[in-house]
Structure formats: structure tokens, C-alpha cells
Amino acid sequence: MPALTAEARRVIEAEAERRIGWGSQAITSGQARLHHALATNDTAAVQQATAGVREGLLLLESGTAALRAIEVGTAPRQLAMTWFRDQLGLPPTEASPTADGGPWGLSWYHLTSMIFLVAFLVGTLLIQHARMRRVSALVERLSAAPAGGPAPGPAPAPGEPSEPRPPALPTGGPSDFPASLVGTVPAPLASTAPSAAAATAAARRPWSGKLRVAAIFRETPTVKTFRLVEPGGGDVPFTFMPGHFLTVSAELDGKTARRSYTIASSPTQRSHVEVTVKREEQGLISRHLHDRVAVGESVEVSAPLGVFTFMGEEASIVLIAGGVGITPMMSVARYLTDRSYPCEIFFLYGARSPEEFVFREELEYLQKRHANLHVAATMSRAEGTAWMGATGPISKEFIARSVPEIARRRVHLCGPPPMMEAVRAALAELGVPKDQIKTEAFGPARGVAPGTAAPLPSCGLAPVGKTIPRIATAEVRFTKSGKTGALAPDQTVLEAAEVIGVEIDYSCRVGICGACKVRLLEGAVTMEVEEGLPPEEKARGVILACQAKSVGNLAVEA
Template sequence: MTRGSKRASIIHRYCVILNVVLFFVIINAHAQQQTEDSEHASHHPEAANGPIVAASTDSPPLANQVKGQPGNANAMMGPGMAKGMDKMMEKMGAPKPKDLYPTLMRMQSTTPEQRDSILGKASARMQQGSEQLTTGFESLARAAAVDDYTQMQVAVETVKEGIAHFDSGLAAKRAIQDGQDPRRVALTWFKSQMNLLPSSPVNDSSTLFGMTPFHTAVMLVLLIFTVVMVYVYGFKMRRAAALLEELRSTETASASAPTKQTSPNEIPTNAPVGTDAVLIPATAHVLPSTTMSPRKGVYSGSMQVTGIFHETHDVKTFRLASADGQVIPFSFEPGQFVTFTLTIDGVEKPVKRSYTIASSPTEQYYFEVTIKREEFGVVSRHMHDVVNVGDTLSIKAPGGKFYFNGQDASSVVLISGGVGITPMMSAVRYLTTTCWDGDIYFLFCTRTSNDFIFEQELKYLQARHPRLKVLVSMTQADGTSWMGPQGRFSSALINEFVPDIALKTAHICGPPAMMDATKDILSELGMPEANIKTEAFGGASPKKTATKTEVAPNTPVNNTRQVRFSLSNAQAQAGTDETVLDVADGLDVDIENSCRAGSCGSCKVKLLRGDVDMEVDDGLEAEDRVSGYILACQAIPKTDVEVEA
């Protein structure tokens, strides 16, 4: 058997089965129709005796049968409109409606006679559909047996038309039996043919505020998302407010911390510069830091040398930082100093020396000191000749109470000579870094341009900050390329450079003779003495020989200027203008010291008896004075004294 014959056999079997099923369906429909007709005839015998008009294109319209009936004239559709609807339905692929549905469309209500007529037409439509189904299935079976696809298509169309006739007649019949409005029946059929009826009934009870469950769920999710976003935004705003409050509290605490304040009548000075002078390196201008952490108090510990820079033939800059790379463990004001404790070969005990911190306080990760090598300076020679990058040095910082940070002042006059430029440059670098809005008059006197290590930096700062005015004079400029002022500062030169000098304050640092001469000039120009501040400048005083005497118990001392050291059980006579520290050095009494200028405070000792004069006591705190402490490097005995050393 060929493949085509097998397929035809299968189709034939399906057609036979389908015919059997349709046969029983049609028999059941005819039985139901006859039952309904008999019941209807029993209620309307006059309609039962009349002929049933088959639904055909030749039968007269139902409207002709009800013409002239009251109440129907204004509601009925005209014949032209019904025919137009028939043609439209045929063009759109619907089965030819005959005159059943146009008749229904013309009615608003039915009389018993019209109802019987419509039922008869509906029954005829069902009969016609049954015949078309039978014909179509038989034709389909014959065409399938011989593989005649064209005839199969025709048979299928016949079956479809039969189903449509049968279904439309059945729908009309059931609608009339249920007492529905004729026009609604016609419109329902029309919508079904045009696929305009809803696929499933809408259950209004399943909606919320007119929304389906799906839309309700989507809106609920969006609402939850909105609530979460509002909560997150509120949390972030509260966190930001807390951080701002914390920053505000930190700033308030920093502002209320006890610091040395300056006023127009008081310009603080910087750390002392000894024989081993402190010089500030000519490094680049930096911006002020915005993340300074509160590192209050004095730090004692080790720092690592991370860089050494040659400034001139006899000046080096040493950069020190924390070994772990963190911020330096202390904060400082511009002009404060650091004290080094060094172990030097050939010296029996550790030596201490103080140097101004040359870098700006805005630098957090390192600090720098610049040191000039002195031929007879023990510490400066050790720093230049022995210390290398990577070495660890013991320090104590910060120290000193004299500094200038620009607070409560609108201008300042800074006058320096030689290595005394160090504290002046510390102030200038800080003021320009923080863009201080006051006027800075900077006067510097040195020997030659080879000794002017800050020349390029001062030019850079002056060009960048119009409020910085610089005047430099050379005392040994003969034979050099220097074209500026020469010699020491004169009254005419200072008065011409600084306008209204009598109304300003001055800060002076340099050799004693230079400071004395400058103070006299400023006084002559009308500057009040209270507005003139000087910084001690000079190296450690040479040891003076003191006559050591053994103190026997209950032995009276006849000399009226005797100095006794209670802890060492030693005493000696103090010479003219000899300090307590000078006497201690002659007796080998160990008193810690560093600057010997009265600023660092390291030689502080307690006075047990007697009275002394001190020209400088800057290294003492207020509580030290109350407790009876003196500075051994500054204390000159006025009477017999006894100190705790």
C-alpha cells in the first residue's frame, strides 16, 4: 500500500467516526426541536396550523408581516439598511443570514405570531445546517479516498457553512425561547461573527478600586519600594547631620583649646637659634591641609630620617617622619621647635639641642629642620657628618611658646639677620600657605648671595602673594652680582620701606648687636617699645671655671653669692653675671639643658632658697613660676641660693 493510500484510509476512518458523532448530535437536536414545536403548538394552535416558512432568500421579510402594528414604526430598520448589513456581513466572511437576523434587527419586541415565525425560521436554519454537514462530510470522505485536495477544501467550506447555519439557528431559537430582546439577539450574533464578543466574562468582584489582581500587586510592590527609598533617604540625611554635628564639635573643641594668642600689641617670637642655627629649606609652596587631626600634647620618641637635602655649601635640610608612614604624632604652631637628644662619639653623655621646625604645620606626614654646619658646633657637625637617611633620632616636640600665626593682627614687620632668618621664614611660609590677608613686611640682612638660601623661595612667594613685601640687603656685596641695597638697615631705609611704621609691630631675630641697633631705630621712628619683640640668638655659653668646695656639715658659708646644689651636695661661688647653669657646669653637676636662651625650658630646676634675676623666662609655664621653678641658664643669683639639682 502506498503512502498516499494509507493517508486516505486514515482520513476516511476519521470522517466515518465524525459522521457517526454528528448523526447523533443532529438526531438529538431534531428531537429537541420537535418537542419545542409541539409545546409551542399546544399554546398557540392557530400558529401550529399555519405553514412554517423556511428561511430562504425568497421568503418575504418579517417586517412585512408586522407592518402597521402600533409602536413599531419608529423602531424598525428600513429595508435598505438591512440589505446593506447583509452585504457587509457577506463581504466580511460571515454566512449568508437570509432574512432571520435582519428581521430581528427591525424589531423592538415580538408578538406571539412573530415569535412563532422566528422560531420556524430558526428551525429551518438548523435543518439546512444539518443537511450541509451531511453533504460536506460525505464529500470530504470521497475526496480523501482519491487524494483530491481541491474537493477536500470545498467540502471543508461546506462543513463550516453548515455548522454556522446550525449554530446561528440554534442561538436564535434559544434566545427567543428565553424571552430575550430581538435586537439584542441579532447584535449578539453579529458580534460573534465579527469576533467582537469577550473571550471570557469579566469578574468585577475580583478587582480592587477598578484594578485587576495583577495591577494591584504591581502597585503594592511600587508602594513598598517608595517607602523603602524614603526610609533610606531619611537615614542618610540623619547620618549626614550627625557627621556635621561631630565635625562642628571637633572644630569648637579645637578653637577652645588653650593656645598662645597674639594681638596688635604683642607679636610672639619663635624658637631660639643658637650657634647650630636652624634654617628653613627653600621647598615649594604648599596648600594648607584640610584634614588636620587633633594631636595635642608633647611627643617624646623616635623619628626616622627620610631625606637629606643640600641647600648651600654649609646648610642641609633633614626631613623626618614616622617609621610606619603614618602622620607625625604631634601638632605644632609655626615657629615652634623640636629638641634632639643625640649620642655623639667623644662626648660622655647624650647631648640635647633644639632646632626650629622649618616645615609648615599643614604638612602632616613629615617635618623638616635646616641646620648650618658650624666649625665648632658639636651637634651641627654631627648632624652634617654622621647622620644619614634611614637613621632614627630621638626627639621631643613641640617646644616654645613664641610663634606668629596671624591671629588678631592685620600686619607684621619681620626683621632678621644671618641665620636669624629661620623663625621669620617659618612664619612667612605658614602665612602665605594659609593665604593670610594681612600685610607682611620682610626685611633680611646677610653677607652675600651665597648665604641667602631662601632667595628663590622668597621671589616665588612674593610673586604669588602681593601682600608679601621683601627687602634684602647685603653687607659684603662688593665684587658680586648683587644690585640691591647694601650695608646694614638704616632708619631711612626702614621708614621708606614700611609705611606708618609707628602703628605696626615688629619681630626681630639676629645677632645681639644687630637686634640692639634695630630696636633703637624702631624707637626713633615712633614704634612703642611694647610693639618690639626680639628672639634670643646665640650659642651655648662656654663653661666658666667655678671653684669647687666640699661642704662639711654645719659649716657656715661666708660668701654672700654662694650657689648650693642640694642633691649633689656641692656648692661654689658664682662669678659676676654667672648663671646657675654656669656654676653647675664648673662643678660637673648634671642639669639638663638645650637652648641656653631661656626658651626651651629643659634646664628648669626648683629654687629652694634665695633670690635670682632672670632676663628671659619664656620656658616657664605659669604654674612653674608659682611652684618656685627657675631656668638655670638664665638665673643669676642675687643672694645665696640653693637649688634642687
């Protein structure tokens, strides 16, 4: 490039490298957003993400074209002409030195970029088309079988027609409702959207294998963080979204026990994942992790699982957590601040005492660095400590003080069941619509089979997998193992199986992972949470053993 001075050449090179850097970043972030948008069937977000990828490609292309022009000695004027011609889509002049022998006067580089771009766009459109077809099929099935209703009885026997049976009519038809309520029933598409997202997540098979404990950090007197890495080095062998959880399995006393732990680290961190675990006084796995697992040991893990995720798809987020329920919120806050999410993040936290405030220093640090992160914490007990902040539970007043215009924002909520119930009531009083509140429970869901009295309040949590005296009203026959057990109205099929030693796989025990799916051969069940069960499988007679309850006799394939 004879007409360029060394200084001008350096300036062009620097600008070109900057463009290549920006372009690569825009492509990577566009792909991540595209992946998420496709997973949630958000067509507007798909368009935005593809526009981002396109912009990234243009930046990358302009940067590499400039570098290449310098390399082959293109004159600055010719370089600018070629760039403008490319942008306007005009054919290059015959004398164009960038047309290095490709067809139609285009350079091979230009042609390859265009083919790649077109192939990428066509691929994206095809994937989107296929997804939309699957969603329509799902919507059709859902409108035929109302979610939350009784699961259909036996699956069709071999040879029988495989169409789903018509669902039993609900006892109360629309005419049973007061006219004023009929209009408030959500439109079918809106009501099925979360199930469709859950079905997508449940359909994906999680990765399973061993991870090595690389470090253990004490967060509070009862909470530790375990950093897990790929034993052979490199990135963790799965990707996840902020809010996903993993399952830890351990062989204890000759039995395999499994518990779920939210990944508290950010997906932007690829070299490790972290789980933050509270030690339960009598807990099987939490005590095992706290008291026996040491740095260098391996743990058996399945991941990722769950639908309680947020990747910045809305224009603000309110995260409300109590106790160790802070873990999914921490992953979201870490991810959003890492990615410079431009909107407001409200982080409300309740702990028993300042000593038990998990991630306190990190939240204070993040708040100082990110003006859009607003942390507000309240302590149930603070007497005799240096705590100067709010005290008492997370109340309606505390929420209203901490979050302006909360009724217009999306809220994520996780914590102990009584705290979640109180916060739900407070949010309702503050006018937050139910469908704007996403929750995750950290313990087995409690429910009552229809037609039975509510169980008496119990003091303390029932140990998972162990029995408390219950009055059985029915029997469940497990056809593969040939065993039959008693079934109380407030007992799940999984619990009944565990009592008589019938093995049914499980993971979360709260109806969201789908690990406990079994086929119902006789009888009908109710399920409180069905997020881990795609509607088409429910229509084929599959149930979630951790949720299924019944007052009548059942036969289950297990």
C-alpha cells in the same frame, strides 16, 4: 529621578561634589583656626572659627543631601523644597520623601547632622569656658606676683599651707615714678596676656622620639637643611605652628648635648619637618649635624616648643631676619603663602654676602607667585659680586623704604644679638610700639644680677657649657647630688651645675622651653626670661636653671 535628564543629573552631581569639597575644606580650616584661637584665648576668633565650621557643615550637608536625593530618586521640585525647608528650619511635610523614618518627621541623616553640630558647639563652649576660668585664675595670681620680679624663696614644706606667699614688695613703689609715667603702665590684662599664652605652650608636653633624616640640602657654603621624617612612614608624629622649634639631642663624648633648631618648613607639610642649620666653626652639635649625620640616620628630637609663632591672626606681618635667623620667618612665609593669607607680608632680610643669602631662590619664586609677599634684602658685603640690591646693615632707612606705615604693623624679629639690638632701636625711632615687636634669640640670653657691675664686653661667643674665668661671690648647694659649686653673679645655676658635673635637664637655654625647671629651696634668684615658667609654678618656688642668677647663696633641688 524620572524628570531629570542625564545632563542635568551630571550638573547636579558636579555641583554637589564641589560643595562637599568646599565644605570639607572650610571645616578643616575652621578647626585649625578654632584650635589656634582656643590656644590664644581669642574669643572673637573662636566665634569666627565656629562660624566657618558651621558654614562648612552646611555646604557639606547640602552637597550630600543632593547626592542622596539623586541616589534615591527624589524629584527636583521636592529636592528644592526640602532644601529650603531645612534652611528655614520648617518641619517637612508628611509626604516628604526625605523623611525616611526618623522622629519628628526628620530624616535620620538630618537628625544625626544636627546632633553632631549641637554637640560640637556645646563642646566648644565648654572648652572655652574652662579656658577662660584658667586665664582668670592666672591673672589673679599674676597680679599678686609681678612677673620679672625675684622668684620667691623656698617652697612650702610638707604640711605647710600651700597658698603662694605674698611677694616681697618692690623697692620702688608707684610713688617713686614721675606722675607722667604712672599712667603709661600697661593695663594688667594686656601685660599678662603673653605670659598666659606662654603658660599654655609650656604646659603642653612636647613629643620626644627618633626621626629619620630623609634628605640633606646645601643652602649656602655654611648652611644645610635636614629633612626629617617618621621612620615608619606617614605623617610626622606631632603638630606645630609656624615659628615653633624642636630640640636635637646627641650623645657626644659620653655626654648628652641638646640644641634648639626652628622648624623652617610649613605646618601644612605633614610628611616631614625641615631644620636649617648653620655650621659653627667650633660648634658641638651644628658640626656634628653637618659633618657626621648622613641620610638614613636617626636623630633624637623633642617638639614642638616655643611661643614665637604667627598663624595669620593679624591683618599684616613684618618679618625681619638676619643670617640663619631666617628660619622662623621662612616657616611663617611658607605657611601664609600655602594658605593664601590675603594680607600683606613684608620680609626683610640681612646677610653678610649674596653667597650667604639663605633661601634666596625660594623667596624670589614665592614673591613672583604671591603679590602680597614683599621681599627686601640687604648685603653687608657685596663688592665683586653681581648683587644689585641694597647694601649695608638693616637700617632705619632700609626698613622705612621697605615697609609703609610700619608703626601700625606687627613685627617679628630674629637674628644675631647685635643686629637685633640695632633693629630694635631703629623700630623704636620709627614709632613701632614695643608690644608690637616679637623677638626670638638664638643664643643663651645674657643678663646681670641686680647690684653687680655689667660684665666686660667679650670678643666672640662663650662656648655653651664650658667655663670662662669668673669671680664667684656665692655658692650653690645641689641637695640631691650633695655637691656644692661656686656661683658668679653673671653665671646661671645651670652653668654652675655643669661645671661640677651636676646634671640638670635643658633644651633652649634661653628661658622659653621650661626643660630646666628645678626647685629653689633656699635663697632668691633673678631670671631675665621666664616664658617657659608658668606663674603658678614660679609661685611654688620653681625656677629656670638656665636663667637663674644670684649674688647670694642658694640651695637647689638637683
